[in-house]
Amino acid sequence: MVRKTDPGSIAPVNRVIPFSAVDGPGSRTAVFLQGCNTDCKYCHNPETRNMCLGCGDCVAACPQGALSMEPGRQVVYDWEKCVFCDACIQTCRHGSSPRIRLLNAQETYSLIKRQVPFIRGVTVSGGECMLYPEFLRELFVFCKASGLHTLIDSNGTIPFGAFPGLLEVTDGVMLDIKAYDPGDYRMVTGGDNRAVLENAVFLAESGKLYEIRTVVVPGLFHVFDTVKKSAALLAPYCGSGRPDIRYKLITYRENGVRACYRNWQPPSRDLMEQLARTAREEGMNDVIIV
Ligand code: SF4
Ligand code: SF4
Structure with a gap:
C-alpha cells in the first residue's frame, strides 16, 4: 500500500480498468475501491472486502x-x-489485497484523464464505494468538468440522502437489491436491507436510480419474491416522461466465489426468463438478463 500525503479525501484504490463495456452505458473507466460493509456469500471479488491487516x-x-x-x-x-x-x-486469508494505492481524487482522476477522449463516463464500484462519499464527490467534480457521465455502483446500505453534494455531481446509481425479504437479505449478506429499499425509493424519486440488480442464486433466497416486490416498488417511477429504471437480472456463476460458498448451481435460462417476465408484469419495461 502506497501512502500519499496530497490534500483532499483519500480512498484505497484497488484497481482502475481504463475501458469497460459492462459498468454502465457506453465505454467507461471503472474504478474499484477497497473495503466493504457487507459479506455476501456469493461475492465475486472477495479480495476487495477488507483492508489489509499487515500479516505479511x-x-x-x-x-x-x-x-x-x-x-x-x-x-x-x-x-x-x-x-x-x-x-x-x-x-491472503483476510479477504484483502496488498495491491492497494491510497489516492486522493486528483491522483485518481489522473488515471482517468488519458481516456477522456475515448470514454463516455466513469463508474466507481468496490468493495462498497459509498464508504468514501467525499472522495467520490471530489472525483466526480473532476469528471464532470471533463464532460463525463458519472455512475456509482453501490450495495445501497449507506443513505444517499445524507450526501446531497455528491448527488449533484452523480448522474446515476446502480443499486443492488440482493434480496427483498429482510431475513433473506440477512442470510445472503449478514446485514440489514432497510436502507437499501429506502435508497431505492429515494433515488427513484430523485431521478438518480439508473439501475437495480439482483444476482439470481437458486436456493439461496426467494428469488421470485425479490424480483416481484422490487419491480412493484419501482415500477411507479418508470415511464410517463421519466426515463425507465433498468432491472438487471444477473445469472449467478461460480467464478471467483470463495470455495466454502460454491455449493450453489447457476440458474437455468428458463428461470431467468421467468423472472424477467415477472418484473415486466409488475410494470418494469427495461429488464435485461446477463
Ligand atoms: S496476506 Fe492479506 S492481510 Fe496479510 S499482508 Fe497480505 S494483503 Fe495484507
Ligand atoms: S504476487 Fe503477483 S499479483 Fe501479487 S504483487 Fe506479486 S506479482 Fe503482483
Missing part, C-alpha cells in the same frame, strides 16, 4: 519481489514490478 503472508508468495514490509506492519506494493499473477490474493 503475501510478501513471501510474490514471485516478483513486488511486495515488502515496512515497519508498522505495512505492506509496500511496487506496481512496476507486479505482473498481476494474483499469487498474493490467493495467499
Whole structure:
C-alpha cells in the first residue's frame, strides 16, 4: 500500500480498468475501491472486502519481489514490478489485497484523464464505494468538468440522502437489491436491507436510480419474491416522461466465489426468463438478463 500525503479525501484504490463495456452505458473507466460493509456469500471479488491487516503472508508468495514490509506492519506494493499473477490474493486469508494505492481524487482522476477522449463516463464500484462519499464527490467534480457521465455502483446500505453534494455531481446509481425479504437479505449478506429499499425509493424519486440488480442464486433466497416486490416498488417511477429504471437480472456463476460458498448451481435460462417476465408484469419495461 502506497501512502500519499496530497490534500483532499483519500480512498484505497484497488484497481482502475481504463475501458469497460459492462459498468454502465457506453465505454467507461471503472474504478474499484477497497473495503466493504457487507459479506455476501456469493461475492465475486472477495479480495476487495477488507483492508489489509499487515500479516505479511503475501510478501513471501510474490514471485516478483513486488511486495515488502515496512515497519508498522505495512505492506509496500511496487506496481512496476507486479505482473498481476494474483499469487498474493490467493495467499491472503483476510479477504484483502496488498495491491492497494491510497489516492486522493486528483491522483485518481489522473488515471482517468488519458481516456477522456475515448470514454463516455466513469463508474466507481468496490468493495462498497459509498464508504468514501467525499472522495467520490471530489472525483466526480473532476469528471464532470471533463464532460463525463458519472455512475456509482453501490450495495445501497449507506443513505444517499445524507450526501446531497455528491448527488449533484452523480448522474446515476446502480443499486443492488440482493434480496427483498429482510431475513433473506440477512442470510445472503449478514446485514440489514432497510436502507437499501429506502435508497431505492429515494433515488427513484430523485431521478438518480439508473439501475437495480439482483444476482439470481437458486436456493439461496426467494428469488421470485425479490424480483416481484422490487419491480412493484419501482415500477411507479418508470415511464410517463421519466426515463425507465433498468432491472438487471444477473445469472449467478461460480467464478471467483470463495470455495466454502460454491455449493450453489447457476440458474437455468428458463428461470431467468421467468423472472424477467415477472418484473415486466409488475410494470418494469427495461429488464435485461446477463
Ligand atoms: S499479483 Fe503482483 S504483487 Fe501479487 S504476487 Fe503477483 S506479482 Fe506479486
Ligand atoms: S494483503 Fe492479506 S496476506 Fe497480505 S499482508 Fe495484507 S492481510 Fe496479510
